Amino acid sequence: MKGNVLVIIVILTAVAVIAFNRLQAVMDRFAKSKGEILQSFYHDFSHIKLENIPWVSVLCGSCVLYICYYLYYKLFTPLDLVKDLSDVGYATNSGSEGRSKREVANHVRRLRKIGDIPPVYPNGWFALMEAHRLKKGEIEHVVALGENFAVFRDENGSAHAVDAYCSHMGANLAVGGRVIGDCIECPFHGWRFRGDDGKCTHIPYCEKVPDRAKVKSWPVLERSGHIFVWYHAEGVEPTWLPPEIDEVESGHWVYKGRNQYFVNTHIQDIPENGADQMHLAQVHGPCILSGVDLRYMYSKLWEFAKHNWQAEWQPLPEPNTHIACLELGHKLSILDRKLPGLEMRVNARQIGPGLVYLEFQAACFYGVYIQTLTPIEPLVQKLTHTLFASRWMPMPVASAFLLGEAYQVERDIMIWNNKKFENKPLLVKSRADERIARYRRWFSQFYSENSPRLSLHKEGLDW
Ligand code: FES
Ligand SMILES: [Fe+2]
Structure with missing residues (x-):
């Protein structure tokens, strides 16, 4: 407000x-x-x-x-909770006095051990933005996956993503460019590029447009309220599509708000949470009213209330090996007595490396959190949760669902922002740790020979 x-x-x-x-x-x-x-x-x-x-x-x-x-x-009004990278998950202490939140975040980022990390941009579909934020004729400049995209919606309503830099003399098409029909026009000399294939269709001062005049056009899909781009390091065309959610596509479930975070970690760390059953009691057990700071959440004041979780995670067989399923149950207990009526069941589908559908049922409410995860930099991930639910769900209830989930995620972020990527984790003989190993084998399918690796000289670490 x-x-x-x-x-x-x-x-x-x-x-x-x-x-x-x-x-x-x-x-x-x-x-x-x-x-x-x-x-x-x-x-x-x-x-x-x-x-x-x-x-x-x-x-x-x-x-x-x-x-x-x-x-x-x-x-x-739907909740719109948007936080910057330095807002969440960094521990300010006596050594950080006099520093701004951003300086603390950059300090931690510079000093932290990174570890032996896998490639930084896996192959798959990644959300570039929410679909309703791009109207007909609008253009957005989106930086993700080591690329600069000019994302635009043409005059027929179709969304496109092309390389932001004009092949003529390198102007940024998304900064001052215009949408003309199904093309984007460069702000510098007026060349026009078609959204579907990136071909130049018009040069104002040249009658014959050469074949090589084009920009790269990326496969784009509009689904579940988002615009997704297909990224593949080998240039392979999409081998799978994110499934539709009938209730969302039919309009039975409507937009009820979102939260958005930037997380400083390797992308593989974030979906690993789904398979990591043993962190649930440790990180998400203490009552959310005790806060999101891991250092203070074991407060005596709120000890009487606890979140109890059960989880089962497993990948799907062919032809859906790019999907893993998580069944999650939540109960709230007060003084070790489970409260009836406050149970929540979540059926989650991890669809490739950058998308999760979390369909839930709690009391008489049904809906889905759509979680998107997009690498903005090699070690900075944009993490969003968009809630779709029945239009009859009162907005304060929807906001409470989003806030409850956001508090739990903020605890995870404090772990992710400060951890090192452990390429050879010390797994012990247990079902829980076997699942971590299984998750890592599952996730490795999204890397290929030319998947980009981190180059610190090029990237730097300041936010
Ligand atoms: S730089 Fe784009 S038309 Fe010249
Ligand atoms: Fe978690």
Whole structure:
């Protein structure tokens, strides 16, 4: 909610109160002609003095209006929780006094051991943005997967992603470019490139367009409220597609808000959470009311309330080997007694390296969190959760679902932002650790011979 709303409300209320006080006088003169009424208005307002304004009425009226606006905002507007990389998951302590959050984050990033990491950009579908944020004729510059994309929606409504840099002289198509029909026009000399195949269709000062005049066009898919791009280090065309969620595609479940984070870790660490059953009690067991900071969440105050989890994770067989399934059960217990009615069942599908559908049922509510994970830099991941649920789910309930999930994710982020990638984990003989090994074998299918590896000289680490 913007702060200037309050100022506008106070001004409007002051005008309304003054106008109301003058109303009686206006009514008395109602019999007179229109010109005289306008004159009397002008006379009344031009003679207002500050000491004559009924400030108590203005104050009370402003408060009432502001509360109404606030309630409307909370009750009917989807939650939009967006956090920067330095906002979450970094431990400020006595050594970090005087440093901004960003400086603390960069300090940790520079000092942290990175470990022997796998390639940084696996193959698969990755979300570039939410579909509803790109209207017809709009262009967005998106940096992800070591690439610069110009993402645009053509005049027919189809979304496209092309290489942002014009093949003529390198101007950024997304910075000042225009959408013309199904093409994007370069802001520098007006060359036009078709979204479907990247071919140049028009050069303003040359009749014959050479065949080699084109930009790279990326396979794009609009699904589950997002625009996805297919990334493959070997240039292989899509070998699978993210499945549709019938309730979302049919509009039965509607958009109910989102959260968005930037996480400083290798991409493989994040979906590993799904297979890592033993972290659930440790990281997600303490009551969410005890906070998201791992150092303080074992608070005595909230010890009486606990989250209890059961999880089963396994990859699917052919032809869906790119999918792994997680069944998750959650119960809240107070003084070791499980509370009936507060159970939650989640059926999650990890679809490739960058997408998870978490369909849930809790009490009488059904819906799905769509989790997208996109590498913005080699070791910075954009992590989003978008909630789709029945249109009858009240917005405060939807916001509570999103916030509850966000608090749990913020605890994970504190682990991820500070950990080293362990390429050879010390796994012990147990079902839980066997599953970690199994997850890593499953995830390795998304790397190929030319998958890019981290080059610190090139990338640097500051955010
Ligand atoms: S740089 Fe794009 S048209 Fe010249
Ligand atoms: Fe977790």
